[in-house]
Each structure stands twice: as C-alpha cells, then as structure tokens.
Amino acid sequence: MTPVNESLLEFPCDFPIKVMGKMQPDFADTIIALLKTFDAQFDAARVEMRPSRAGNYLGLTVTVRAESRAHLDDMYRALSGHPMVTVVL
Template sequence: MSPMNESLFEFPCDFPIKVMGKSHPEFAETIVAVIRQFDSGFDASRVEVRPSSGGNYTGLTVTVRAVSREHLDTIYLALTGHPMVKVVL
C-alpha cells in the first residue's frame, strides 16, 4: 500500500462528526437513531447540540466509535442521505 492510501487514523477510534439540519424537536433523536444503525453502542449523551443564532438550524456534534475507514464512510453516507440533514462535516 502506498503512503497516500494509508489512513491518517488508527482504527478503532472515537471520531467527531458535525451534522447540521433545520431545527426540529426530533432532530437529535433522529440522528442518534441513524448512528445506532452502524454503532449499536452509541451513547446519546455524547451528542452536543448547538442551535443557530436565528434558531432556524441545529448543529450536532456526534462522536462515533469508528472501527474502519469503510465504517466511517458508511455512517457519513447514511447521514448525508437523510432528509433532515443539510450538512455533514
């Protein structure tokens, strides 16, 4: 494997993902449900919630336990494909 293909992360690792969407009473709960499809032990208390200054959007930081690059990519795809999600970083 060439150095360019090697991961910069040692797996498994805790990896923070930022998720933004329109403010909705069930936004955080819904995102936790998506994460739990791929990380059954995900602890919802590890979700940081930040409403936007205008209150129209909510930003979440969810810290997942990623076991591989593929696992992380799969979580990102599920989040970006969810209708409540606007941005995933």
C-alpha cells in the first residue's frame, strides 16, 4: 500500500489536464493566460481543442509542467474555481 504522502507521479513531470467550458471566443486564451501564471514557459501550441457535438462547449487538453504535487493541486484549484470553467479532469 502506498503511503498517503507519496505520489505515483515523479516530479517534475508533464501532466495532461482536460478543461471544459461553454463555447466563448476567449475561453482558450483565458485558460492559457491562467496556466502561464503557474508556468511562464507553458506552450500554448500544445493545447488541443475539441468542441462538443452540439457546439455549446469547448474541451481543452492542456499539458502542464508540474513541479510538485502542491503545484499540480494549485493549478487544478485555479482552473476549477474559474467562472468560465465547467469541468476539470
């Protein structure tokens, strides 16, 4: 059994996060700007965008550079708490 404080991830690492929100013209740019506050080297060119079938939502897959578990958790909290974001996976 893995102790509670240990992680299965080795840091630093690249970690994909899926972010969904309502289709808005500035959604992707806003999420990219938010992530750049955590990683100035965040590469916006690596963001994958996929609209929902009906075109009401936009899904982004962003690959972030996580320096530690706390850093990754902070990014998740910032994304989850953003008013434009519906779901973070």
